[in-house]
Amino acid sequence: MTYCVGLLLKEGMVLLSDTRTNAGLDNISTYRKMFVFETPGERVITIMTAGSLSVTQTAMARMRDIVDDPDSTEATSILKAPTMLRVAEIIGKLLSEVRAEIADKLSMGQGASASLIVAGQRAGGDMRMFLIYPEGNFIEATEDTPFLQIGEHKYGKPILDRVVTPQTSLKDAQKAVLLSMDSTLRSNLSVGMPLDLAVIRKDACALTERRRIEAGDPVFLKMSEAWSHALRDGFSKIEI
Numbered sequence: 635m636t637y638c639v640g641l642l643l644k645e646g647m648v649l650l651s652d653t654r655t656n657a658g659l660d661n662i663s664t665y666r667k668m669f670v671f672e673t674p675g676e677r678v679i680t681i682m683t684a685g686s687l688s689v690t691q692t693a694m695a696r697m698r699d700i701v702d703d704p705d706s707t708e709a710t711s712i713l714k715a716p717t718m719l720r721v722a723e724i725i726g727k728l729l730s731e732v733r734a735e736i737a738d739k740l741s742m743g744q745g746a747s748a749s750l751i752v753a754g755q756r757a758g759g760d761m762r763m764f765l766i767y768p769e770g771n772f773i774e775a776t777e778d779t780p781f782l783q784i785g786e787h788k789y790g791k792p793i794l795d796r797v798v799t800p801q802t803s804l805k806d807a808q809k810a811v812l813l814s815m816d817s818t819l820r821s822n823l824s825v826g827m828p829l830d831l832a833v834i835r836k837d838a839c840a841l842t843e844r845r846r847i848e849a850g851d852p853v854f855l856k857m858s859e860a861w862s863h864a865l866r867d868g869f870s871k872i873e874i
Contacts, residue, residue: 635824638682654826677756684785685748730770790814
């Protein structure tokens with residue numbers, strides 16, 4: 635399984651994904667689940683993936699081939715599409731096609747499913763973020779719901795519900811997604827380190843920050859310990 639989360643804010647976007655993929659407790663691997671396509675200054679598109687590894691890897695490989703094809707057009711390439719809405723439509727169609735192809739090849743009634751978070755901005759357009767379902771349809775982050783999650787989202791959702799608004803700063807947003815991930819890591823063994831973090835400042839049309847957080851990262855460990863202490867302290871002060 636996996637956990638990916640994206641925040642759409644007034645100042646920009648913050649995205650975080652884990653890298654654990656498992657097919658049983660004795661078959662655990664690390665695979666990147668965050669993919670970036672950009673023409674710095676003109677557009678940036680970040681895709682995070684959850685679900686069947688065969689579906690997501692195939693979809694991302696085909697997407698890369700299309701982007702690299704000199705004969706690609708606005709109708710096929712996310713780096714040439716005129717709007718972020720069109721980007722979501724292109725990716726949704728590709729995901730649906732790949733999912734159907736792989737499902738047809740599987741035996742014994744097995745299914746193949748995957749979902750994606752697509753976030754980005756093109757010059758002259760607004761920042762937009764979409765959650766794309768396996769069937770290719772999608773929903774969009776809004777001011778009322780400024781974050782999207784895929785994978786094992788239930789453990790990390792409470793803190794986002796309580797602290798994240800469109801006015802949240804990029805610094806606080808990074809703290810929020812990391813604590814959301816920390817809660818998930820503690821409660822679900824199918825989500826694991828290392829983590830990939832990306833920040834896209836509004837109108838930069840390029841990645842502002844990107845880093846990988848390895849297991850044992852001192853900053854992440856300090857934050858995790860401080861959060862645990864704050865929760866225990868707060869719990870002890872509540873009277874019933």
